Amino acid sequence: MESRVKDPSLASRGREQLYWAERNMPVLMEIRRRFEKEKPLVGQTVAACLHVTKETGVLVRTLAAGGARVVLVPSNPLSTQDDVAAALAEEGIHVYAWRGMSEREYYNAIGFAISFYPTITLDDGADLTATIHKLWHGVKDESLNYVAETAGGVDVEKLVAGLRGGTEETTTGVIRLRALKKAGKLVYPIIAVNDSYTKYLFDNRYGTGQSTWDGVLRATNLLIAGKVVVVAGYGWVGRGVAMRARGLGARRVIVVEADPIRALEAVFDGFEVMPMDKAAEVGDIFITATGNVRVINLGHIFKMRDGAVLANTGHFNVEIDVAGLERVATAKRRIRPYLDEYTLPGGKRVYLIAEGRLVNLAAAEGHPSEVMDMSFANQALAAEYLVKNKLAPDVYKLPDELDREVARLKLKTMGIEIEEMTEEQRQYLSSWTLGT
Known part of the structure; x- marks a missing residue:
């Protein structure tokens, strides 16, 4: 073949x-x-x-x-x-x-x-x-x-x-x-x-940051301005997603992060940081970017508001517990291309984009x-x-x-010129004897 x-x-x-x-x-x-x-x-x-x-x-x-x-x-x-x-x-x-x-x-x-x-x-x-x-x-x-x-x-x-x-x-x-x-x-x-x-400095941050939101917007056509956005993970991908959420006018951008250094960086970058248990109660749009499994689990989903939107921009479709959601939902229907509505016991609804797969490539062009x-x-x-x-x-x-x-x-x-070091500067940086 x-x-x-x-x-x-x-x-x-x-x-x-x-x-x-x-x-x-x-x-x-x-x-x-x-x-x-x-x-x-x-x-x-x-x-x-x-x-x-x-x-x-x-x-x-x-x-x-x-x-x-x-x-x-x-x-x-x-x-x-x-x-x-x-x-x-x-x-x-x-x-x-x-x-x-x-x-x-x-x-x-x-x-x-x-x-x-x-x-x-x-x-x-x-x-x-x-x-x-x-x-x-x-x-x-x-x-x-x-x-x-x-x-x-x-x-x-x-x-x-x-x-x-x-x-x-x-x-x-x-x-x-x-x-x-x-x-x-x-x-x-x-x-x-x-x-x-x-x-990773460009692809992960600027590429994924933009294309993730491209996928979310194509799938939902929601207004991001005024929304509470929760980003799980603050690696280079999470940084890009959070930065673009702020640029789109999100009312609050919350970062969920397990690494203390990355969490501290998110705080210093001006984002709220909290565990998913707390973020689940206040978020409108949730985006996972951790590379880990069940970052959003059923316990988190049951705490979410009616109408919460879930998307994943990590590589594999394991970050959101899709299997658990399928198991407990009382109804499911596709209401737009790449957007599924799940009705939970009690009548609350959540919306999953692209079956929990890589949102920027499944619902957009990457x-x-x-x-x-x-x-x-x-x-x-x-x-x-x-x-x-x-x-x-x-x-x-x-x-x-x-x-x-x-x-x-x-x-x-791009037509951009940069500085070139002089021979004196190169020698200075390669010497251990030169100083004050």
């Missing part, structure tokens, strides 16, 4: 989407022009388990321009843009993705990627990487039955032996991979692209192209770095010089 998409006839519309993304991703396009000349990825098979969006399309086109054979599968069942998937498949990218996949179809897609025996994996949430490790370590998991339906009789030893390394795009995935390393079970090197400054320009430039450079350097199994940060190169290119494409 070369590709499987929802509707190949959508390809022309997908090409227009890709054109628009390329117009707004100048850093990645500059890297593509170099890749076209140097072909640093010739002989490599890249399996990308990423959100299948127009921005991802620009990345995989760049990898293909560098000489790689590319396989693209989704990292979320609800985030695929079907027109983009169709366009990429038409161009020769091996795509197995469509919006609204079942769990079985989702893991079929991961099996499809594995069947190509990739030499490099690009991941967002670590599902592809974790699946390879489950196969290697003989873990019993129902999802592997679905993987086997498309991976067939994959030779796991051959698969792992051929892997030069992988990358990880998001905080949740990096947490999983560091746990894998700590357990002594990581079998190939991973570059934590998420830890690059030009990724991050703006301008910010993904930096994130995916890091991905492209990380793939090249893995080809040029043989690394031992570990979780690595992309070298700082590559991170700074992405920032330099971004400033250049």
Whole structure:
């Protein structure tokens, strides 16, 4: 099977989407022009388990321009843009993705990627990487039955032996991979692209901050001004969501945070901080951004006001207890695309956006192209770095010089010049003898 998409006839519309993304991703396009000349990825098979969006399309086109054979599968069942998937498949990218996949179809897609025996994996949430490790370590998991339906009789030893390394795009995935390393079970090197400054300082804060609210507004069309917004988690994503809530005119922005340093930062940034038990009683809109499980549980939901809106912008759909909500609700109905109304015992209603999945990609289009320009430039450079350097199994940060190169290119494409240090200043900073 070369590709499987929802509707190949959508390809022309997908090409227009890709054109628009390329117009707004100048850093990645500059890297593509170099890749076209140097072909640093010739002989490599890249399996990308990423959100299948127009921005991802620009990345995989760049990898293909560098000489790689590319396989693209989704990292979320609800985030695929079907027109983009169709366009990429038409161009020769091996795509197995469509919006609204079942769990079985989702893991079929991961099996499809594995069947190509990739030499490099690009991941967002670590599902592809974790699946390879489950196969290697003989873990019993129902999802592997679905993987086997498309991976067939994959030779796991051959698969792992051929892997030069992988990358990880998001905080949740990096947490999983560091746990894998700590357990002594990581079998190939991973570059934590998420830890690059030009990724998390901009993508997580400005990208997710804007696109989360884009998803909430498309799903509900509510006025944010005057509302009480509760943000669970004050990492870089939570910071961005809280900042944009304030900018949209929220009457109160409450942060729920378990880490005392982050909680203190939220206070100093001008936000209220309290436990979810208390925030549940006063919030109008709740957004989770922690990477943890059941941050909003049934006890919290029963305390909420009639009409409370719940959304998740963490990677996996575990932060809100959706299963518990399904179990106790006396009625459920879909009243708008991506918005479900649940009636609780006693008649109170709460509204869940996008089934508790990643709201910015399930109910909107994900991050703006301008910010993904930096994130995916890091991905492209990380793939090249893995080809040029043989690394031992570990979780690595992309070298700082590559991170700074992405920032330099971004400033250049924005027409912004920065200061340059003099030789005297460089010597001063490198000397221990100079002082007062």
